[in-house]
Amino acid sequence: MLLHFGQVPTLVVSSADVAQEIMKKQDAIFASRPSLKANNIVAYGAKKVTFAPYGEYWKHVKKIYVAHLLGHAKVRSFEQARMGEVELVLEKVRHAQKMSNSIDLTEVFNLFTVGTLGRVLSKSFSKRRSALELIEQVAALYYEFNFEDYFPALRYLDRFFGVESKFMNIFKRWDAFFEDMITDHIKRARNNEEDGGFIEALLLLQANNQLDTELTREHLKAFLTDMLGAGVHTTFTTLDWAMAELMRNQEIMKLIQEQLRKITPTGGSGMLTNEDIKELTVLTAVIKETLRLHPPGPVAVPRQSIEESRIIGYTIPKGTTVFVNIWSINRDPKYWECPDEFRPERFIGSTVDFWGNNFQFIPFGAGRRICPGIQFAMYNIEVLLANVLCKFDWELPNGMKPEELDMGYAPGLITVTRNKRLILVPK
Numbered sequence: 001m002l003l004h005f006g007q008v009p010t011l012v013v014s015s016a017d018v019a020q021e022i023m024k025k026q027d028a029i030f031a032s033r034p035s036l037k038a039n040n041i042v043a044y045g046a047k048k049v050t051f052a053p054y055g056e057y058w059k060h061v062k063k064i065y066v067a068h069l070l071g072h073a074k075v076r077s078f079e080q081a082r083m084g085e086v087e088l089v090l091e092k093v094r095h096a097q098k099m100s101n102s103i104d105l106t107e108v109f110n111l112f113t114v115g116t117l118g119r120v121l122s123k124s125f126s127k128r129r130s131a132l133e134l135i136e137q138v139a140a141l142y143y144e145f146n147f148e149d150y151f152p153a154l155r156y157l158d159r160f161f162g163v164e165s166k167f168m169n170i171f172k173r174w175d176a177f178f179e180d181m182i183t184d185h186i187k188r189a190r191n192n193e194e195d196g197g198f199i200e201a202l203l204l205l206q207a208n209n210q211l212d213t214e215l216t217r218e219h220l221k222a223f224l225t226d227m228l229g230a231g232v233h234t235t236f237t238t239l240d241w242a243m244a245e246l247m248r249n250q251e252i253m254k255l256i257q258e259q260l261r262k263i264t265p266t267g268g269s270g271m272l273t274n275e276d277i278k279e280l281t282v283l284t285a286v287i288k289e290t291l292r293l294h295p296p297g298p299v300a301v302p303r304q305s306i307e308e309s310r311i312i313g314y315t316i317p318k319g320t321t322v323f324v325n326i327w328s329i330n331r332d333p334k335y336w337e338c339p340d341e342f343r344p345e346r347f348i349g350s351t352v353d354f355w356g357n358n359f360q361f362i363p364f365g366a367g368r369r370i371c372p373g374i375q376f377a378m379y380n381i382e383v384l385l386a387n388v389l390c391k392f393d394w395e396l397p398n399g400m401k402p403e404e405l406d407m408g409y410a411p412g413l414i415t416v417t418r419n420k421r422l423i424l425v426p427k
């Protein structure tokens, strides 16, 4: 559907066929991003990959992300940090179990996600709650309708809306947070404490000066905002939805628990590692079905066309902003039987995967701009779910029945979280 939002031609894509046309066949034309006011302020111009226009700079920085943080080998190498955070979660749950208390799993998942990411940025990362608070504030402001993005000629009206000053205020706190993180890291490095994290790698690249692109302190901070901005809400909300769906589908939860309880952990700590659970098809199917029904980003990050093109017989002008509606594509009855039902078994024995080749299932997007954090996210989601399901049985509080669990969506545009916190009792 081609619309005009103010002065900007806008294409909304809600079918797998057109998504394939945009994200695969004509990907080079549609691989850029529109320049939004929020990005020019909070995201340090277009320095972070998520909002960089398609081109050489984007390619160089994405390579840095993959080589030093998000690539498969790197993700595997972060096992210690990941398992350290799993251990913290298990301790909290054990404590609640011992006291016969309920536990707020939404909060636990949120802290786990920011903790695993923070630790691999810098080993000494500890400000989980401040980071979460900042991410919330930025998310709330980010997609607030910004008049100027759609009516550039009416820029002067911002003095009434005040969007820019709101962004500037948040940006100052955001910037100070990342400045502290880098400064703390540098102080420890003076004491010869190596940590193998992303900030260390970036500082080394900066010192060696062998890159094809400039790497200033601003670039470093932009990359860190990219990681926390793109990686935290998306991952935590998947954990939250998956666990809620399992509470409503007890037979599937029991099946996974039986499979998990047959595995003997290889690590000395008694926790299951990613290696231990790599053959668990039911757990993977549950996560895929969660991502299909509740894609954390219901609308992919907007794209922009760099030249005029033809899509299914229509002319799409250069500079069109494209929104791919992942949510409705993932539930298209043309591809999915009973699309609104949680049925993980549909993925067992199926070749449909989320790597951007099956356009009826694109929770991570597709094409050149596909999410580079898939492996990172999946390792964290799988290992945490495996451990909390293996070590504990779970009940709803106050005699609540599974069908009474609120599965409504909280308001929000960037990521779609559950309406209510997930409070459960570990047994």
Ligand code: HEM
Residues within 6 Å of the ligand: 049, 050, 051, 062, 070, 117, 226, 227, 228, 230, 231, 232, 234, 235, 238, 295, 296, 297, 299, 300, 301, 363, 364, 365, 366, 367, 368, 369, 370, 371, 372, 373, 374, 376, 377
């Ligand atoms: C369940 C978890 C996640 C989901 C569902 C998800 C989903 C997405 C989607 C839909 C896009 C846009 C793709 C497109 O335009 O075609 C994206 C982009 C991106 N994601 Fe993720 N993401 C997740 C986790 C992560 C994590 C953990 C990180 C990093 C720590 C990350 C980093 C990024 C980056 C940097 C981009 C921008 C890529 C580009 O513009 O080239 N994501 N993600």
